[in-house]
Amino acid sequence: MATGRTHRPATRSRGIPEATVARLPLYLRALTALSERSVPTVSSEELAAAAGVNSAKLRKDFSYLGSYGTRGVGYDVEYLVYQISRELGLTQDWPVVIVGIGNLGAALANYGGFASRGFRVAALIDADPAMAGKPVAGIPVQHTDELEHIIESNGVSIGVIATPAGAAQQVCDRLVAAGVTSILNFAPTVLTVPDGVDVRKVDLSIELQILAFHEQRKAGEESGQEGGTPAAVTRAASVEADRKGPDGDVPAVMPA
Amino acid sequence: MATGRTHRPATRSRGIPEATVARLPLYLRALTALSERSVPTVSSEELAAAAGVNSAKLRKDFSYLGSYGTRGVGYDVEYLVYQISRELGLTQDWPVVIVGIGNLGAALANYGGFASRGFRVAALIDADPAMAGKPVAGIPVQHTDELEHIIESNGVSIGVIATPAGAAQQVCDRLVAAGVTSILNFAPTVLTVPDGVDVRKVDLSIELQILAFHEQRKAGEESGQEGGTPAAVTRAASVEADRKGPDGDVPAVMPA
DNA sequence: CCATCTTTGTGCACGCGTTCACAAAGGCAT
DNA sequence: ATGCCTTTGTGAACGCGTGCACAAAGATGG
Numbered sequence: 396m397a398t399g400r401t402h403r404p405a406t407r408s409r410g411i412p413e414a415t416v417a418r419l420p421l422y423l424r425a426l427t428a429l430s431e432r433s434v435p436t437v438s439s440e441e442l443a444a445a446a447g448v449n450s451a452k453l454r455k456d457f458s459y460l461g462s463y464g465t466r467g468v469g470y471d472v473e474y475l476v477y478q479i480s481r482e483l484g485l486t487q488d489w490p491v492v493i494v495g496i497g498n499l500g501a502a503l504a505n506y507g508g509f510a511s512r513g514f515r516v517a518a519l520i521d522a523d524p525a526m527a528g529k530p531v532a533g534i535p536v537q538h539t540d541e542l543e544h545i546i547e548s549n550g551v552s553i554g555v556i557a558t559p560a561g562a563a564q565q566v567c568d569r570l571v572a573a574g575v576t577s578i579l580n581f582a583p584t585v586l587t588v589p590d591g592v593d594v595r596k597v598d599l600s601i602e603l604q605i606l607a608f609h610e611q612r613k614a615g616e617e618s619g620q621e622g623g624t625p626a627a628v629t630r631a632a633s634v635e636a637d638r639k640g641p642d643g644d645v646p647a648v649m650p651a
Numbered sequence: 652m653a654t655g656r657t658h659r660p661a662t663r664s665r666g667i668p669e670a671t672v673a674r675l676p677l678y679l680r681a682l683t684a685l686s687e688r689s690v691p692t693v694s695s696e697e698l699a700a701a702a703g704v705n706s707a708k709l710r711k712d713f714s715y716l717g718s719y720g721t722r723g724v725g726y727d728v729e730y731l732v733y734q735i736s737r738e739l740g741l742t743q744d745w746p747v748v749i750v751g752i753g754n755l756g757a758a759l760a761n762y763g764g765f766a767s768r769g770f771r772v773a774a775l776i777d778a779d780p781a782m783a784g785k786p787v788a789g790i791p792v793q794h795t796d797e798l799e800h801i802i803e804s805n806g807v808s809i810g811v812i813a814t815p816a817g818a819a820q821q822v823c824d825r826l827v828a829a830g831v832t833s834i835l836n837f838a839p840t841v842l843t844v845p846d847g848v849d850v851r852k853v854d855l856s857i858e859l860q861i862l863a864f865h866e867q868r869k870a871g872e873e874s875g876q877e878g879g880t881p882a883a884v885t886r887a888a889s890v891e892a893d894r895k896g897p898d899g900d901v902p903a904v905m906p907a
Numbered sequence: 908c909c910a911t912c913t914t915t916g917t918g919c920a921c922g923c924g925t926t927c928a929c930a931a932a933g934g935c936a937t
Numbered sequence: 938a939t940g941c942c943t944t945t946g947t948g949a950a951c952g953c954g955t956g957c958a959c960a961a962a963g964a965t966g967g
Contacts, residue, residue: 412953412954413953413954414953414954414955415954416861416864417857417861419860419864420854420856420857420860420861421841421857423860424839424856425841438913438914438915439914439915439916440914445841446841447841447843449955449956451917451955451956451957451958452954452955452956454914454915454916454917455916455917455954455955455956457915457916458915458916458917462915462916464914464915464916465914465915465962465963465964466913466914466915466916466961466962466963466964467912467913467914467915467962467963467964467965468913468914468915468963468964469913469914469915470915482864483860483863483864483867484863484864484866484867484868485860485863487867489859489863489866491859497758498754498757498758498761498762499755499758499762501754501758502753502754502755502757502758503855505754506754506755506855508839508855508856508859509859512856512859512860513863514859514863552866552870553859553862553863553866576866576869577862577863577865577866578862579855579858579859579862583680583764585677585681585701585702585703587703591869593862593865593866595858595861595862597853597855597858598676599759599762599764599835599853600676600680600764600768601673601676601677602835602851602853603745603747603764603765603768603770603809603835604675604676604679604739604741604768605672605673605676605739605851606809606833606834606835606849606851607739607740607741607745607769607770607809607833608672608675608738608739608740609833609849610740610745610808610809610832610833610849611739611740611743612740613832613847614808668923668924669923669924670923670924670925671924694943694944694945695944695945696944705925705926707925707926707927707928708924708925708926710944710945710946710947711924711925711926711946711947713945713946714945714946714947718945718946720944720945720946721932721933721934721944721945722931722932722933722934722943722944722945722946723932723933723934723935723942723943723944723945724933724934724943724944724945725943725944725945726945
């Protein structure tokens with residue numbers, strides 16, 4: 396999973412474990428699919444299979460929400476959709492701003508998953524004056540100068556950062572100062588935020604590196620090859636040669 | 652974090668805990684930045700701050716790799732960069748294919764972080780015949796028919812899925828059948844894969860929902876408002892109304 | 908109304924991950 | 938060479954998350 400919680404070490408919110416909260420959207424998605432097919436009830440076993448988890452874990456997760464099941468029958472799909480939606484806070488609209496409208500920012504703006512879960516793109520913001528006014532996904536891009544005004548007038552509490560790494564912390568600071576208390580960070584940087592602000596990060600580069608680790612392990616188990624080969628040393632040395640200048644001046648979205 | 656490990660419950664590979672592996676890329680990034688500034692050594696305290704973790708955790712993480720530090724001094728930056736790169740398997744080139752060249756796929760293709768860490772985009776693949784031959788990020792898009800051929804002739808073991816949810820499992824099956832053993836999934840679906848295949852997922856919708864949960868909790872603690880308000884019920888009911896048809900036929904990338 | 912059968916909800920145990928706290932180790936100054 | 942000072946490496950304790958296994962609960966059929 397490309398996700399990583401940053402701060403908030405192990406805060407069990409209102410008795411619901413963090414690990415459970417992270418799975419609720421998964422259950423909700425599976426339940427929504429069942430709801431569309433007009434399935435009235437579902438057993439923990441079936442739903443767990445659809446969500447890709449263990450049925451015992453699913454039952455324990457639901458037990459934190461309350462006793463919404465019926466023994467011998469299962470769970471009422473519609474009721475559970477409502478309960479989970481409510482628990483996740485999806486019963487209200489969340490205005491969201493996306494900062495950094497490069498390739499990735501544009502992809503996010505076009506992402507259909509926003510609107511369908513109570514998230515509304517309130518504004519697209521970019522530092523490039525040439526972008527200002529240009530519509531992306533039907534929404535005109537606004538200049539960074541407007542950031543504070545946009546946040547405050549729309550009551551935005553969730554911000555998405557899709558800028559290059561060099562700009563991320565600065566953007567983050569401005570978002571927080573303007574009142575944003577939850578940030579989804581796509582820039583490959585560690586963001587520092589005050590207490591009370593949640594940060595979640597999505598980092599493609601890290602995901603790939605984790606996959607490479609397991610891939611290497613799988614390959615190494617058979618061929619038994621290990622240790623620094625000459626080629627390996629060469630590549631390692633070239634790693635730094637690739638990276639010129641500070642993080643900020645790489646034009647592409649999300650430099651590593 | 653937008654990341655979630657899927658299968659592989661708790662396999663401690665060669666003695667290195669999974670949680671440690673997930674942090675190694677973070678350390679590597681911080682170390683690379685230090686290396687660029689020609690910093691010769693760094694203490695666990697400094698590096699931990701740069702990586703956004705606890706110094707004790709960092710030292711324990713490094714202890715799994717071996718004793719690469721010098722007491723009273725710290726760690727040699729260059730040496731550590733090499734050791735972590737080697738451990739993560741970044742000392743070799745990993746050809747990667749990206750399947751699904753929509754908004755997101757194009758953003759990924761343009762992502763600078765690929766090349767700088769030993770990942771090479773071997774091919775871009777899309778099901779739309781109109782896309783075939785069109786260059787994206789300097790690489791011509793190829794049709795899905797070529798998938799097996801591309802995988803085998805390039806020795807690709809890592810695949811990135813950026814298709815709509817409805818196509819993801821099918822693409823996944825074909826990738827695995829052709830020899831791919833690690834998959835990074837951006838489509839909002841649970842992928843089923845045989846043993847030995849690693850799947851990591853990046854799911855924007857889930858991340859936002861987790862943020863919304865905490866955001867609601869923060870808001871609720873002050874205003875003490877709880878329970879299903881009429882407005883809440885309205886929204887919950889409209890959740891399903893938004894979602895027409897099966898997952899597959901939503902045109903946008905990554906429907907939720 | 909009773910027996911049976913299905914499925915939930917959870918007590919319990921186990922293992923991973925995190926953190927504390929400190930002894931061991933090495934550099935450095937004198 | 939010796940003592941001091943810094944920083945590593947790790948033993949031990951703790952807490953969270955997971956999974957097992959079963960008792961309680963309720964539906965269903967006779």
